[in-house]
Amino acid sequence: MKGNSGEEVSKRESSGGSSSSLNLDWRFNQTLRNVQGLLKGRSFPGKVLLTRKSEPAIESSVAERSPDIERSHSETDIGPNESIDVHEGKVQSSGNVASDAKVKKANPSSAKSDNADAEPQKSVSGARATDSARIAKFKKELSAQTVVLDSLRQLAWSGVPPYMRPTVWRLLLGYAPPNSDRRDAVLTRKRLEYVECVARYYDIPDTERSDDEINMLRQIGVDCPRTVPDVSFFQQPEVQKSLERILYTWAIRHPASGYVQGINDLATPFLLVFLSEHLEGSMENWRLSDLLPQKISDVEADCYWCLSKLLDGMHDHYTFAQPGIQRLVFKFKELVRRIDEPVSRHIEEQGLEFLQFAFRWFNCLLIREVPFHLVTRLWDTYIAEGDALPDFLVYICTSLLLTWSEKLQKLDFQEMVMFLQRLPTGKWTDQELEMVLSRAYMWHTMFESSPSHLAR
Structure with a gap:
């Protein structure tokens, strides 16, 4: 694809072209450079897609319109041990001092610099500042009276700080309301509703279940011990019982699909994230029995509702014939x-x-x-x-x-x-x-x- 000249850009703007299209092109070229830098020296499938040339005139125009957009590293600064944040159109370094030093050594101009030893430290400091800046953005969004979900969604795409993850997931899935004044009341009500559902559908004798419900509960009971078998935490009987309650309650309340093997896997990230609010240290050392029954019930409720919200957007994935x-x-x-x-x-x-x-x-x-x-x-x-x-x-x-x-x-x-x-x-x-x-x-x-x- 050929780059547009400055004259062509000018014509496009004068004919009513919006700045959003320019931003999209700039963002694409930025992402392209990021990925190209990360892939240097590697074979890559679909490499024809990596040949789109940058458009200097467009980039210049966008730079003038958006002075706040800055590149934290040049294309040659991206090393093999660094990751990129493409969703925000910026390079976010996670490389260490050693990897940065290798990049500088490979660059002749850097090798001649008197400050060769200072550059890696500067890069690491920049990475930390970027991380701090992202955390500050999350804190700002979450502390608002009413959370702007689009802004939070854009931040979350590139990863959420672990200790903020439970709150962010509840908000983005629509389980917790954006308005902070209503949040606690809504969560309390939804958690109570889950407890009532468990009492109505799960905590009953088999004589009150249909044959299909008995078979479904039996299948869930078989699948729970098989869930994430290489993680010891999920082999605890209490954890498997929590999964069983969540999955059976969900299946009963979603009769169009019922329980489908594989949904048991989808509950595990929620269980891990919401338990992290109450248990510290490595997951391998967690014991569900250390929590009070009320806390376990709250965690199960959050898992249930968030699983429901997630699957609402892909319901026909689990109906008959999927x-x-x-x-x-x-x-x-x-x-x-x-x-x-x-x-x-x-x-x-x-x-x-x-x-x-x-x-x-x-x-x-x-x-x-x-x-x-x-x-x-x-x-x-x-x-x-x-x-x-x-x-x-x-x-x-x-x-x-x-x-x-x-x-x-x-x-x-x-x-x-x-x-x-x-x-x-x-x-x-x-x-x-x-x-x-x-x-x-x-x-x-x-x-x-x-x-x-x-x-x-």
Whole structure:
């Protein structure tokens, strides 16, 4: 794509072009540079999408209109151990002194500088300032009399400080009201309503249940011990009992879908986040029995209502035949074909259907595909996406799959099935997850305004 000249930009502005379109172009180019810098020296599927040139005239125009927009690092300052915050259009460094030093060493001009040792320290200080600035923004939004959800959503997309996560999730999911004066009263009422539902539907003898309800409760009882089996906390009987109450109550109150295997996974991030308000230290050392019954009930209620709010936006994912998931898998297949045709062709030639591996990805929202310690960070983005989550999930899955583009093209059918059922993400850190989200955001930005790219 050719860059527009200053004259063309001037004509566009004089003909009524809005500044929002310029901001979108600037933001795209900013994101593109961020990802390119992070990917230096790496092979990358769909690299044709990384060839869009920057538009100097547009950037200059936007810079004049938005003097508050600054880049915290140049393109060459982004090292392999740094993460980026693409949602806000800024580079947010999380690299350490050692990684920064390597970048400076690789830059001849920096090596000649008399302040070579001071630069890494300056970069680290900048990163800390950025983190402090983000926390300050969260505090400002949350301390308002009425929280502006759009602003909070934009902040949360790039990650929420752990101790603020319970409050932010309640607000963005619509469980807690934005008005602080009403918040405590609403939460108290909703928690009491959950207690009444448990008493009415769960705490009753089997003689008062239908055969279908008995079978559903039995299936939930089987699935709870299988939930996140590699995390010892979820193997505690008290935790499994809490999950059982939440899931059964939800299923009874949502008869169109009832309980579907996989929903048990979706309750776990909520349980982890809301328990973090009451239990300290590592999750491995948590004991649910240390909490008073009232606290456990409040946590369960918050999990129940937030799970309900999340699934309200994707209800047909869990109704009969799960048509919502099948629709997303089809879009996933088409997007992979458009971005990385060689991988798409190889998968097709080997006779592997996307449903064979992607159904679980969408059914469990990738909880089983990434290490559990990264799930809450991933869900910050999910919850920030709101009703747009199902569509954006297609881009996240595409980005995840194409992380191993070259490897997949060397595997036969059986090898691909085994590989995709157990992705090598066990040692992933925030850096790898941020890369997946960054690519997804970039591709979504490109294709969202060009739907014809996904047309046959």
